[in-house]
Amino acid sequence: MVMALAGIKVLDLSRLAPGPHCSMLLADFGADVTLVEAVPGSSAKLGGSGGMRRSEAADHAAAYNALGRGKKSIALNLKEDAAKAVFYEMVKSADVVIEGFRPGVVKRLGVDYDTLAKINPRIICCSISGFGQTGPYSNLVGHDINYISVGGALGVTGRPGQAPAIPVNLVADFAGGGLTAAFAICVAIIAREKTGRGQNVDIGMSDGVLSLMTSAFSGYFGGGSVIRPGATLLNGAAPFYNTYECSDGRWFSIGSIESHFWAALCTVIGTEDLLPKQFNQDEWPATIERFKGIFKQKTADEWMAIMSQHDICAAPVLEMENVVTNEHNLARGMVVEVDSPIGKVKQIGVGPKLSDTPGEPRFTSPILGQHTDEVLKGLGYDDARIAALREAGTVG
Structure with a gap:
C-alpha cells in the first residue's frame, strides 16, 4: 500500500504532547519518524520518556503510548559535540525537524534552523511553543489553559456568572499545536517542491x-458582537443548541438550529406550541427549563433511539468508556488494534480517510533508544565506535 508521506524523513526532538501528536499524525501517513531523545540522566529538562531497558512495564507503557506509534527512537546527549555530529549526519538526509523547547534552546544546542539549513538547505524546521518565537509573551512558560486564555477560547466557554469551563487539553496542545504543526509541515513540503528550499515554521x-x-x-x-460564556446561540443560551440531563444521569445534546430541525424536535417531544418562538430570546430561559423536565423522563439511549428515527440534530454525550464501544466510531475505524510486544492493543484510529493513500498506525511506540544502533549503523558507524559512544554517555 502506498502511503501519502512515504519517503519523508522526520527527526522529532519534541517531548510534550503537541510535538509527539504532530509527528504521530505524520507517521500515520507513512512518514519515517525518528525520535531524538535524551540519554537518561543527561538533562532533567531535555529528559526522555523512560528507561532504555526492556521490561514488562516498559513494553506496556510503550504499547499504549499512541503518540509514539509508528516511530523509531535514538537517544543522544546533544550537549556533547559527538552527539551533535551524529545529529548533523541524520539531518543531511532528513526532510523535517520538529522541536518543542522554549525559544532559544535549539540555538544553544546548535540544532536551530540557521545551523541545520547550512547542512541541508531543504530541511524544514518546525518549532512548537506556547506563545511562538517572537512577541512579548514568547519566553513565558505556560500550559494549555494559558494558551486558550490568550487565544480567546477559554473566555467564551462556560455558563453565565460561573467560572470558565476548563476543557481537557485538546484545544491548544492538540488542535492549536500538534494538528496545526502537521498541517504547516505538509504545506512547507509542498512549497519546497516549488522553491527547492526548506524553511522555518513557527507554531505558537x-x-x-x-x-x-x-x-x-x-x-x-464586522459588527462588534462579542461572545460571552453561555450567552449566545452556539455556546449555551439557546434551548435548541444545548445539553440536557437524562433520567439515568447521563447527558444528551441537541443541535437543532435550522427551522426544519427545530420543527422535528418540537413534534417528537410534544412542544409544537414552541414552533413560532424558536428565535425569541426572551423565551429561551423558560424553554430550557421545560426541556430539562422533558429530557429527564427517559435515558440517554432511549432518547437516541427516538431522535435517530427523525430528522433531528441530536446525540448522547458519550463518556470515554462509551465512545470506544459506540457503533458509529467502530464502523468508522476510530478504534483499532495494533500489534505490540505484549500482544494486540487498542488505540484511537486515523481521523482523515484518504481513498488512495490511507493512513494507519503501523506499529507501537518504541522503547527509549531502541533504534540507536540501527540508526548509527545506517550512518556508517561500526560496532566499536557505537560502543565507545555509549560508554561515554553520548548515545544510549
Whole structure:
C-alpha cells in the first residue's frame, strides 16, 4: 500500500504532547519518524520518556503510548559535540525537524534552523511553543489553559456568572499545536517542491487557538458582537443548541438550529406550541427549563433511539468508556488494534480517510533508544565506535 508521506524523513526532538501528536499524525501517513531523545540522566529538562531497558512495564507503557506509534527512537546527549555530529549526519538526509523547547534552546544546542539549513538547505524546521518565537509573551512558560486564555477560547466557554469551563487539553496542545504543526509541515513540503528550499515554521499554540476562532472574530470585527460564556446561540443560551440531563444521569445534546430541525424536535417531544418562538430570546430561559423536565423522563439511549428515527440534530454525550464501544466510531475505524510486544492493543484510529493513500498506525511506540544502533549503523558507524559512544554517555 502506498502511503501519502512515504519517503519523508522526520527527526522529532519534541517531548510534550503537541510535538509527539504532530509527528504521530505524520507517521500515520507513512512518514519515517525518528525520535531524538535524551540519554537518561543527561538533562532533567531535555529528559526522555523512560528507561532504555526492556521490561514488562516498559513494553506496556510503550504499547499504549499512541503518540509514539509508528516511530523509531535514538537517544543522544546533544550537549556533547559527538552527539551533535551524529545529529548533523541524520539531518543531511532528513526532510523535517520538529522541536518543542522554549525559544532559544535549539540555538544553544546548535540544532536551530540557521545551523541545520547550512547542512541541508531543504530541511524544514518546525518549532512548537506556547506563545511562538517572537512577541512579548514568547519566553513565558505556560500550559494549555494559558494558551486558550490568550487565544480567546477559554473566555467564551462556560455558563453565565460561573467560572470558565476548563476543557481537557485538546484545544491548544492538540488542535492549536500538534494538528496545526502537521498541517504547516505538509504545506512547507509542498512549497519546497516549488522553491527547492526548506524553511522555518513557527507554531505558537496561542496563535493556533486564535486561528480556530477566526469565524467567531469575524462577527466581532464586522459588527462588534462579542461572545460571552453561555450567552449566545452556539455556546449555551439557546434551548435548541444545548445539553440536557437524562433520567439515568447521563447527558444528551441537541443541535437543532435550522427551522426544519427545530420543527422535528418540537413534534417528537410534544412542544409544537414552541414552533413560532424558536428565535425569541426572551423565551429561551423558560424553554430550557421545560426541556430539562422533558429530557429527564427517559435515558440517554432511549432518547437516541427516538431522535435517530427523525430528522433531528441530536446525540448522547458519550463518556470515554462509551465512545470506544459506540457503533458509529467502530464502523468508522476510530478504534483499532495494533500489534505490540505484549500482544494486540487498542488505540484511537486515523481521523482523515484518504481513498488512495490511507493512513494507519503501523506499529507501537518504541522503547527509549531502541533504534540507536540501527540508526548509527545506517550512518556508517561500526560496532566499536557505537560502543565507545555509549560508554561515554553520548548515545544510549
